[in-house]
Amino acid sequence: MALQWMILAYVVAAEVVLVSLLTIPAPKLLKNQLVSLVSLILQPAMFIVPFAGFQLLDIYWKNEHRLVCTSEICTATERDRYEKTMYKSQRNVVLCAAACMLYWCLYRICKYHKEIQRLEEVEKRAKEE
Numbered sequence: 001m002a003l004q005w006m007i008l009a010y011v012v013a014a015e016v017v018l019v020s021l022l023t024i025p026a027p028k029l030l031k032n033q034l035v036s037l038v039s040l041i042l043q044p045a046m047f048i049v050p051f052a053g054f055q056l057l058d059i060y061w062k063n064e065h066r067l068v069c070t071s072e073i074c075t076a077t078e079r080d081r082y083e084k085t086m087y088k089s090q091r092n093v094v095l096c097a098a099a100c101m102l103y104w105c106l107y108r109i110c111k112y113h114k115e116i117q118r119l120e121e122v123e124k125r126a127k128e129e
Contacts (some may be wrong), residue, residue, distance in 0.1 A: 004055065009068035011048050022109045029092055035113045038106060048103055052096040059089050059096075 018038055025097070069082040 005092060005095065007119045008048075008052065008055065008092075011045075011085065012095060012099050014104060015048075015099065019105055019109065021104060022106070022113075032115070032117070035110050039114070042103075042107055045103065048050060049098050052099045056093065056096050059092055063089060091127055 018041075022038060022097060066085065067082075069078045069107075074082075
Protein backbone atom coordinates (compact mmCIF):
# COMPACT_ATOMS: atom_id res chain seq x y z
CA MET A 1 0.00 0.00 0.00
CA ALA A 2 2.84 2.40 0.72
CA LEU A 3 4.11 2.00 -2.85
CA GLN A 4 0.92 3.58 -4.22
CA TRP A 5 1.34 6.63 -2.00
CA MET A 6 5.01 6.90 -2.85
CA ILE A 7 4.17 6.87 -6.57
CA LEU A 8 1.49 9.50 -6.03
CA ALA A 9 3.90 11.67 -4.04
CA TYR A 10 6.53 11.47 -6.80
CA VAL A 11 3.94 12.36 -9.44
CA VAL A 12 2.82 15.36 -7.40
CA ALA A 13 6.44 16.45 -6.98
CA ALA A 14 7.01 16.15 -10.74
CA GLU A 15 3.84 18.14 -11.42
CA VAL A 16 5.01 20.88 -9.04
CA VAL A 17 8.34 21.08 -10.88
CA LEU A 18 6.63 21.26 -14.28
CA VAL A 19 4.16 23.92 -13.15
CA SER A 20 7.06 25.92 -11.73
CA LEU A 21 9.02 25.62 -14.97
CA LEU A 22 6.03 26.68 -17.05
CA THR A 23 5.22 29.71 -14.93
CA ILE A 24 8.68 31.25 -14.53
CA PRO A 25 9.68 33.83 -17.13
CA ALA A 26 11.82 32.36 -19.90
CA PRO A 27 12.83 33.19 -23.47
CA LYS A 28 10.05 32.58 -25.96
CA LEU A 29 11.84 29.78 -27.82
CA LEU A 30 12.61 27.91 -24.61
CA LYS A 31 9.06 28.39 -23.33
CA ASN A 32 7.60 27.07 -26.61
CA GLN A 33 9.79 23.98 -26.49
CA LEU A 34 8.95 23.36 -22.84
CA VAL A 35 5.21 23.74 -23.45
CA SER A 36 5.32 21.34 -26.40
CA LEU A 37 7.23 18.79 -24.31
CA VAL A 38 4.79 19.05 -21.42
CA SER A 39 1.87 18.81 -23.84
CA LEU A 40 3.25 15.51 -25.12
CA ILE A 41 3.55 14.23 -21.55
CA LEU A 42 0.03 15.30 -20.52
CA GLN A 43 -1.93 12.63 -22.35
CA PRO A 44 -0.03 9.63 -20.93
CA ALA A 45 0.02 11.33 -17.52
CA MET A 46 -3.78 11.42 -17.49
CA PHE A 47 -3.63 8.12 -15.57
CA ILE A 48 -3.07 10.14 -12.41
CA VAL A 49 -6.67 11.39 -12.27
CA PRO A 50 -8.40 7.98 -12.13
CA PHE A 51 -5.58 6.65 -9.94
CA ALA A 52 -6.12 9.46 -7.43
CA GLY A 53 -9.88 8.88 -7.62
CA PHE A 54 -9.41 5.22 -6.87
CA GLN A 55 -7.18 6.10 -3.92
CA LEU A 56 -9.85 8.48 -2.61
CA LEU A 57 -12.45 5.71 -2.83
CA ASP A 58 -10.08 3.40 -0.97
CA ILE A 59 -9.62 5.99 1.78
CA TYR A 60 -13.38 6.47 2.02
CA TRP A 61 -14.03 2.73 2.25
CA LYS A 62 -11.38 2.28 4.93
CA ASN A 63 -12.77 5.22 6.87
CA GLU A 64 -16.26 3.74 6.82
CA HIS A 65 -15.01 0.34 8.01
CA ARG A 66 -12.42 1.52 10.53
CA LEU A 67 -12.78 0.48 14.13
CA VAL A 68 -13.51 3.55 16.20
CA CYS A 69 -11.73 3.78 19.51
CA THR A 70 -13.70 6.26 21.58
CA SER A 71 -14.71 4.27 24.64
CA GLU A 72 -12.84 4.22 27.93
CA ILE A 73 -11.66 0.62 27.48
CA CYS A 74 -9.29 1.62 24.68
CA THR A 75 -5.66 1.69 25.63
CA ALA A 76 -3.38 4.60 24.91
CA THR A 77 -1.66 2.57 22.19
CA GLU A 78 -4.94 1.85 20.42
CA ARG A 79 -5.95 5.50 20.62
CA ASP A 80 -2.57 6.58 19.22
CA ARG A 81 -2.87 4.08 16.37
CA TYR A 82 -6.35 5.36 15.55
CA GLU A 83 -5.19 8.99 15.53
CA LYS A 84 -2.18 8.10 13.39
CA THR A 85 -4.36 6.41 10.79
CA MET A 86 -6.67 9.42 10.74
CA TYR A 87 -3.73 11.77 10.12
CA LYS A 88 -2.41 9.51 7.37
CA SER A 89 -5.83 9.45 5.73
CA GLN A 90 -6.08 13.22 5.82
CA ARG A 91 -2.58 13.58 4.37
CA ASN A 92 -3.42 11.14 1.59
CA VAL A 93 -6.64 12.97 0.72
CA VAL A 94 -4.66 16.20 0.37
CA LEU A 95 -2.12 14.35 -1.81
CA CYS A 96 -4.86 13.02 -4.11
CA ALA A 97 -6.50 16.43 -4.40
CA ALA A 98 -3.14 18.06 -5.13
CA ALA A 99 -2.40 15.52 -7.86
CA CYS A 100 -5.68 16.24 -9.65
CA MET A 101 -5.46 19.99 -9.20
CA LEU A 102 -1.87 20.20 -10.43
CA TYR A 103 -2.68 18.06 -13.47
CA TRP A 104 -5.53 20.43 -14.29
CA CYS A 105 -3.22 23.43 -13.84
CA LEU A 106 -0.65 21.92 -16.21
CA TYR A 107 -3.35 21.24 -18.78
CA ARG A 108 -4.75 24.76 -18.58
CA ILE A 109 -1.33 26.45 -18.71
CA CYS A 110 -0.42 24.51 -21.85
CA LYS A 111 -3.81 25.22 -23.42
CA TYR A 112 -3.54 28.96 -22.69
CA HIS A 113 -0.02 29.09 -24.06
CA LYS A 114 -1.07 27.38 -27.29
CA GLU A 115 -4.04 29.75 -27.61
CA ILE A 116 -1.73 32.74 -27.15
CA GLN A 117 0.59 31.36 -29.85
CA ARG A 118 -2.35 30.92 -32.20
CA LEU A 119 -3.58 34.46 -31.59
CA GLU A 120 -0.07 35.85 -32.13
CA GLU A 121 0.10 34.07 -35.48
CA VAL A 122 -3.29 35.48 -36.49
CA GLU A 123 -2.15 38.97 -35.49
CA LYS A 124 1.10 38.54 -37.40
CA ARG A 125 -0.77 37.49 -40.55
CA ALA A 126 -3.19 40.42 -40.19
CA LYS A 127 -0.28 42.88 -39.92
CA GLU A 128 1.37 41.45 -43.02
CA GLU A 129 -1.77 41.96 -45.11
